[in-house]
Amino acid sequence: MFTLAGRLFSLSPKLALGSGVALFLTLVLAPLRADDAPVRIGYSMARTGPNAVAAQGGVEANYTLWSEQMNAAGGLAVKGQKRKVELVGYDDASDVETSVRTYEKLMADDKVDLILPPWGSNFAFAVGPLANKYGYPFLSTTGSPKKLLDMHMPYFFGASWTSEQSTRALVDLMAAQHVKTVAIGYMDDLFGLERFNLMVPMLKEKGITVVGEKSFPANTKDLSVVLKDFKAKEPDALVGLTYPAESFLMTTQTKEIGFNPKFFYVAIGPAFPFFKQRFGDAAEGMVGFGTWTPSEGAMQQNYRDAYMKRFNKEPDRDTTGFVWSSLQELQGAVENAGLDRAAIRDYLASHEFTTMLGKVTYKDGMMARASGTVSQWQNGSYELIWPPENATKLRFTRSPIGNSPSRSVERGTAYNKGRDPAVAAPRSAFLRISQQGKIGGHGGSIRFSLAVCRPHCQRPADRRALRHHCDGAQSAIRHAPHPEHRPRRVPDARRLHHLHA
Amino acid sequence: MLGAFITYTLKVATGASPLWFVPVSAAAMFVFGIFLHATIFRRLSAISPNLDVMEEKSLIVGFGLLFILQNAAVLIWGADLHGYDFMTESLHFGGVVFTANRLLVLVLSVLFSGALICGLRFTLLGRAIRGMVQAPLGAMLVGINTNTLHPLCFGLGLALAGVSGSLLSMIYLISPDMGTPYLITALIVITLGGLGSLTGSMIGGVLLGLVETFGVYFTDPSLKILLSYAAFILVLLFRPRGLFAR
Numbered sequence: 001m002f003t004l005a006g007r008l009f010s011l012s013p014k015l016a017l018g019s020g021v022a023l024f025l026t027l028v029l030a031p032l033r034a035d036d037a038p039v040r041i042g043y044s045m046a047r048t049g050p051n052a053v054a055a056q057g058g059v060e061a062n063y064t065l066w067s068e069q070m071n072a073a074g075g076l077a078v079k080g081q082k083r084k085v086e087l088v089g090y091d092d093a094s095d096v097e098t099s100v101r102t103y104e105k106l107m108a109d110d111k112v113d114l115i116l117p118p119w120g121s122n123f124a125f126a127v128g129p130l131a132n133k134y135g136y137p138f139l140s141t142t143g144s145p146k147k148l149l150d151m152h153m154p155y156f157f158g159a160s161w162t163s164e165q166s167t168r169a170l171v172d173l174m175a176a177q178h179v180k181t182v183a184i185g186y187m188d189d190l191f192g193l194e195r196f197n198l199m200v201p202m203l204k205e206k207g208i209t210v211v212g213e214k215s216f217p218a219n220t221k222d223l224s225v226v227l228k229d230f231k232a233k234e235p236d237a238l239v240g241l242t243y244p245a246e247s248f249l250m251t252t253q254t255k256e257i258g259f260n261p262k263f264f265y266v267a268i269g270p271a272f273p274f275f276k277q278r279f280g281d282a283a284e285g286m287v288g289f290g291t292w293t294p295s296e297g298a299m300q301q302n303y304r305d306a307y308m309k310r311f312n313k314e315p316d317r318d319t320t321g322f323v324w325s326s327l328q329e330l331q332g333a334v335e336n337a338g339l340d341r342a343a344i345r346d347y348l349a350s351h352e353f354t355t356m357l358g359k360v361t362y363k364d365g366m367m368a369r370a371s372g373t374v375s376q377w378q379n380g381s382y383e384l385i386w387p388p389e390n391a392t393k394l395r396f397t398r399s400p401i402g403n404s405p406s407r408s409v410e411r412g413t414a415y416n417k418g419r420d421p422a423v424a425a426p427r428s429a430f431l432r433i434s435q436q437g438k439i440g441g442h443g444g445s446i447r448f449s450l451a452v453c454r455p456h457c458q459r460p461a462d463r464r465a466l467r468h469h470c471d472g473a474q475s476a477i478r479h480a481p482h483p484e485h486r487p488r489r490v491p492d493a494r495r496l497h498h499l500h501a
Numbered sequence: 502m503l504g505a506f507i508t509y510t511l512k513v514a515t516g517a518s519p520l521w522f523v524p525v526s527a528a529a530m531f532v533f534g535i536f537l538h539a540t541i542f543r544r545l546s547a548i549s550p551n552l553d554v555m556e557e558k559s560l561i562v563g564f565g566l567l568f569i570l571q572n573a574a575v576l577i578w579g580a581d582l583h584g585y586d587f588m589t590e591s592l593h594f595g596g597v598v599f600t601a602n603r604l605l606v607l608v609l610s611v612l613f614s615g616a617l618i619c620g621l622r623f624t625l626l627g628r629a630i631r632g633m634v635q636a637p638l639g640a641m642l643v644g645i646n647t648n649t650l651h652p653l654c655f656g657l658g659l660a661l662a663g664v665s666g667s668l669l670s671m672i673y674l675i676s677p678d679m680g681t682p683y684l685i686t687a688l689i690v691i692t693l694g695g696l697g698s699l700t701g702s703m704i705g706g707v708l709l710g711l712v713e714t715f716g717v718y719f720t721d722p723s724l725k726i727l728l729s730y731a732a733f734i735l736v737l738l739f740r741p742r743g744l745f746a747r
Contacts, residue, residue, distance in 0.1 A: 214722055
């Protein structure tokens with residue numbers, strides 16, 4: 001009893017001293033420390049598992065690059081005072097549960113200053129509401145499904161195009177290209193279904209007929225059956241609302257079966273530099289998701305150079321745009337509103353930012369703009385082509401992919417035969433250029449093609465006339481007597497049904 | 502997956518035809534198989550009281566290895582997309598179009614499977630392996646050295662996986678988790694053909710392919726997995742020992 005009391009007693013001065021020191025530290029030193037303490041920014045990211053492929057190069061690399069750039073410049077400006085940035089990143093192994101727990105820990109226990117989003121729509125779905133609950137501004141760059149935006153959470157910002165905006169851009173582009181018929185292949189998950197359901201009424205509005213539509217699951221290894229079916233319907237445009245693996249498969253297999261639509265779009269895939277490496281000249285003319293291009297201006301060019309210097313590879317031209325832009329927005333907000341998260345939220349919601357994507361403002365938690373962007377491979381570079389006002393190149397040519405390099409020339413010759421030379425001239429020049437682009441292309445041909453194509457881009461009436469003639473020429477080719485001129489065909493659905501009957 | 506990455510790396514490094522690297526990745530995987538057997542599976546079979554426990558344990562260990570290898574691949578080759586173009590020109594037979602690389606892969610896989618079946622059926626080594634599978638104790642009694650034969654079989658299995666990975670890399674994109682979808686397919690094919698019957702598995706594989714392709718053609722690609730499972734369940738209901746079980 002005595003010993004216990006004694007022990008307690010002997011401890012208490014130490015305790016008192018300890019608490020005194022602690023009190024001193026908190027009261028006197030802490031405010032001093034807070035000023036040069038680093039700004040801690042937490043996130044979880046797929047460093048392993050199936051999502052790592054997309055998450056590393058597109059998202060986390062940008063976080064790293066941004067924090068390094070900030071620190072090299074003395075730190076992140078918090079209301080004018082520079083403070084170092086400390087990234088607190090954890091691996092979530094591509095697992096939503098792990099990600100949620102990590103963010104819970106970051107916000108509730110670690111009390112980091114800010115958070116950055118993980119990769120993927122389903123992760124945004126799980127983490128977004130949590131961030132909203134803790135009052136952390138959440139700029140979702142790789143997933144802003146409509147359903148999530150409809151929840152109207154004050155701290156949630158869709159920092160990428162909504163599915164509606166990107167679908168609108170695609171449909172408008174097709175309408176501007178006088179596409180009349182389209183075949184659509186789409187993923188049978190939230191990504192594909194949501195876009196497909198948005199797209200059908202938009203197409204109807206523009207008078208474009210859907211002649212074929214098929215959905216398929218992820219990890220599909222063979223799409224030739226679907227594509228042969230589409231080919232038999234001879235659509236003007238082929239659209240794939242697909243992930244990288246399926247986009248690559250679709251591109252390869254259209255080439256294999258000699259299916260060569262005039263307009264060929266696959267959503268996620270062409271924006272990766274790897275697309276060009278893999279398909280070489282066959283990538284020419286391919287259309288897909290894309291948000292920026294180095295030729296837009298100094299900001300984009302500097303970003304690309306810095307990324308290449310740091311990681312020794314090209315950044316992709318889609319996700320990186322959203323991520324870098326969101327970091328620029330966050331930086332701008334912190335600079336002006338400090339680290340008070342409610343103030344940051346208000347600043348984000350009410351101000352305009354100039355970023356990689358141009359001018360960005362938020363309205364109801366999503367980007368305030370009518371349509372997203374679309375890009376195309378042109379002369380070995382992935383260029384922004386839609387919407388027209390911020391597109392670097394208002395040109396649309398698609399070199400034929402696959403094993404028929406001579407077909408467009410044949411079309412051109414057949415077309416020119418016995419036509420009014422005044423109408424025929426631009427068409428043949430147009431075809432020559434697309435041919436040049438395919439062979440390799442150089443700066444000269446870009447300028448030349450722009451000069452040739454601009455005038456009749458601006459004259460819709462003439463274009464319609466051209467299209468009318470062009471259709472005549474194509475059908476002439478289709479029924480050409482020489483077997484080499486006739487496009488090869490595969491047994492289509494009707495034929496097979498006939499055989500089975 | 503490892504076979505595919507080995508072939509890809511060598512192809513990119515040397516620029517030679519990936520066909521040269523099919524035997525290379527097979528050999529590498531064979532060595533790796535022997536190593537795995539010596540370090541893990543030999544010990545597993547030593548501490549397991551009977552075959553059932555051994556099978557359960559090796560399944561769990563196998564899944565563990567799967568995760569380790571996949572993440573090791575992410576660390577080594579990075580988390581980017583990989584792939585190369587090889588024989589992508591198309592060939593026309595009548596009205597049907599094929600790509601040369603798919604046909605090549607078909608011919609080679611038939612060749613390898615045929616060689617395996619013939620090897621198991623007609624050579625002395627093959628008979629020894631079949632004997633060991635049927636009755637390990639009996640095999641030992643008639644003078645088959647199961648201590649060398651067992652690692653050999655294990656290595657051979659991994660070598661074949663290396664070959665298939667190498668062949669797949671000629672058609673598809675390569676990623677650390679490229680092998681996962683084949684796990685289920687393999688399970689269905691083995692059951693379809695009859696457990697332990699190699700010829701049956703081969704015919705089962707072709708049948709499943711036909712069911713999937715025709716099913717997708719007449720219905721919807723999203724139903725592909727449903728179709729393969731339906732075939733699987735039907736076989737389990739009516740021929741529980743597989744279509745070609747003896």
